[in-house]
Amino acid sequence: SLTHTSRLSPSPLNLTFTPLNWNIAQTVTVSAVDDGLYQGLTSGLITHTTTSTDPDYSGIATAGVTVSILDDEVQPSVQFSTATSAADENSGPVNLTLTLAPNPSTQDVTVSYAVTGTATAGVDFSLSGGTAIIRAGDTMTNIILAVLDDFYNEPDEVVTVTLSAPGNASLGTPVTRTHTILDDDTPGVSVTQTGGSTDVAEGGPTDTYQVVLTSRPTGPVTVTVTTDAQTGASPGSLTFDGLTWNTVQTVTVSAVDDAVYESNHTGQITHTVTSTDSDYHGIAAAGVTVNITDNESPPQLAVDDVTVDEAAGTAAVTVTLTGQSSFPASVEYTVGGGTATGGGVDYSAVNGSLSWLAGETGGKSFTITVVDDALDEPDETANVSLSNPTGAAISDGSGLLTITDNDLPPMLVITKTVSTASTPARHGETVTYTIVVANQSATDAPDVSVVDNLPAGVSGTNLNQTVYISASQRLTFTLTASVAGSAPYGGSITNIASFSHVSGSGQDSAVFTVEPDTAPPAIPTxxxxxxxxxxxxxxxxxxxxxxxxxxxxxxxxxxxxxxxxxxxxxxxxxxxxxxxxxxxxxxxxxxxxxxxxxxxxxxxxxxxxxxxxxxxxxxxxxxxx
Structure with a gap:
């Protein structure tokens, strides 16, 4: 039986010998395992183990075979995965990735690196030069660049890491990684209104808003609070430095309680920034619009009552505006109604309007022409009415123009006569009444009522007229009637004519006699x-x-x-x-x-x-x- 190291692949793995073929050689073919790892020139070992029923062979020692292995992989190179990168300074740590290519190694690969650039170590980042290791079998590792968020407004800065002195590998490309730290600190003054708006009232509640810097300054920063004539603010200035730049400071806003009606209005607060830090000196800071509830009532408009003699020619009617306002004011006026007659009879007036500038108070007048007539009449009035005010309210919109009469009462005299066709008058005959009303004064008499109601025994149309009798004028009225059949024989018929006027009244009468009855009645049957x-x-x-x-x-x-x-x-x-x-x-x-x-x-x-x-x-x- 054959055993071998991992990089060898012998075949067959078992050889069997018998008494018949014990002396026939058997061949073992050995090949290297192509593992994809760079190992350089290495060797492998094949060992043999003998087992048999023949005790002489069982366990007998058999020599091993050392095999030289020539690697077909090239030596890997170590390099950065990318040459450049960039991120905001508040993004956190940055992985500077090293890769091993084209294949891993069976040995640890080391490489030295140095850190340079425009960024300042310990202030802008944290990383020192050192050695990076790619473990055997791995193809990458990371150099950790810790970026520090310093809150200073500054240019973008660069950290450069350069590789050198590789171990068990060569240097590839890129060997330099340049990372740009993008500054995220913009100098500015943040102004935040409490609740989203600043609302105050004259003589009433105040409100607040908050101020803070958006980046750390290199020197003290002073924010000066400037109010307008409508507002007040405390404190009047705020100071920030490198330690307190991000500590929120509060400004309390109040309304100036003036005596001017302005309705609900607004005020403006502005901010001026000064500092030894050039980034902050003169920088724009948002202002605050203050919503102000006014505690004054609108100005009041009132029209005066005026009394003039009709001989005055004109009457000046004054409308008075009381209470100061920041708005212009106006009001329309009309003249009409009352006992006086316009259109040139008792007076002439043109409707119009009056106006006041912002801040202006007091009276404004318009003129009514008064007619001096020759009528004795009661004192007469004309109504003056205000309407459609702007910038003010009407407290008294009804005025009265009184025109006092300067004419003496007229002197009116009435006379009445009667004539009949016969004397004494006969039934059915015509009766003619003549009524004369004379104005014996230099004063006209309008609306004189002249009445003559025919008495019983006289048939005809009554007289009932209203007339205008000028000074020294005589008016004659003729009333033609007839003696009615019901007129009493031998009786007298009296008829009264009268006049009435505001200055007085009068009457006169006329009498005629009816013929007597001399005929006796007939003989009864x-x-x-x-x-x-x-x-x-x-x-x-x-x-x-x-x-x-x-x-x-x-x-x-x-x-x-x-x-x-x-x-x-x-x-x-x-x-x-x-x-x-x-x-x-x-x-x-x-x-x-x-x-x-x-x-x-x-x-x-x-x-x-x-x-x-x-x-x-x-x-x-x-x-x-």
Missing amino acids: LITPTGGIALANLRPTFDWDDVVDGETGVVSYTLTLTHTGVSTGYTVTESTFTPAADLAEGDYTWTVQAFDAAGNGGPSSAEGSFRLSIPKYIFLPIVIK
Whole structure:
């Protein structure tokens, strides 16, 4: 049996000899294992072990064979995996990888390295020169470059590692690894507002914001805090150095409590940076916009009341702005309404607006033209109204212009006359009334009401007019009517005309007489009882025809009843009569006479006759069996 080292491959591995072939030589073929490892010129060993049933052969010593092995791999070279690399200084350790090519070695490969470059050891990185080892069978190892984050703003720096003096290998390429340390420290001032904004109130809460540097300075850095007229800040400056550069400092912000209305507004805080570090000196730092809640109310606008005599010609109406503001203000005004009439009657006004500059206060005026008329009238007013304010609020937007009258009351006199076609006037004839209203003063009289309501007995259209009577003017009104049929005969008809005005009133009357009634009524015609009729009723009813009187009309009748030569008169208003008491039995005659409203009595009627007799009866009992 054959045994061998790992780099040999003999065949066959067993040889058998028998009594028959004991003297026939057998061949063993030996080859080297192609393992892919560089080993140089080496040797291997094949040993033999003999076993047999023949005790003379079993375990007998057999010489071994030493085999020289010529390696077919070339000697490997050691080099860096890449010639350059770069990373931020805060990226952490960097692996500088060494590789062995084209094949591993059965021996440890060593190589020396040296460190140079612009970066400073112990400040920018941590690595010293030394020896790197690639263990037998491996094809790589790493040199660890520890990069230090120094927080200084500086140029990018370079670390160069160079290989030399390889052991069990040759130097390949690249033998130099250049690693660039990229600086990640940018000089700057970080300003962070608490809650994302800075909100303060005049006379109320404050707020804060934070300031810190973004890199380590080489000298002290001072941040000066500058406020505007709206804000205050404490402290007024902040100082940072190489030890405290990353320690956050707080600025407290307040609002200036002024007396000016500004509504909710903003203020600005700026920062100025000074330092012996040129990277920081003059560097820009963000400002802070401060949101400020105002504690003042908007300015107030109020319009004055004005009283002027109508002879003044103009009236100046003043609108006053009270309270200072940082905004301009304006308001519109209108004039109208009230008891005065615009459009040039009592006054003339043009609607418009008034304005104030920012910070301006006090009164602004506009003019109303006042008309001096010749009317006696009450004092009159016009309303002044404010609307649509900007930059202010209206506290009193209703003003009153009062125009006092300077005219004496007018002196009005009324006279009235009447004329008729006949005297006295006859029914149906025309009646003409003449009314004259005279203004006996130098003052006009507007809105004079003239009224003449025709009385009973006169037919026509009433007079009811409102007129304007100028100074010294006379107005005449003619009222044509007729004497109504209902006018009383012989009566007087009085008619009153009147005027009324704010300055007073007056009246006058005119009288005419109606013709008297001289015609008597007609003769009544008797109906019953007549013709000597016998009546058994001691209270008979007397009837006769109604009598028509064409003038004043029948107002009564006189019934004359005669019995036994004695006449008794009864006055009634109807054409019928029933005595209130029983009449005596016997023969009677009667007549009727009509009387009109003028007292005229007509002729008596023809005589009527009748008899009153009550029958006499004897009542006897009748017995029936």
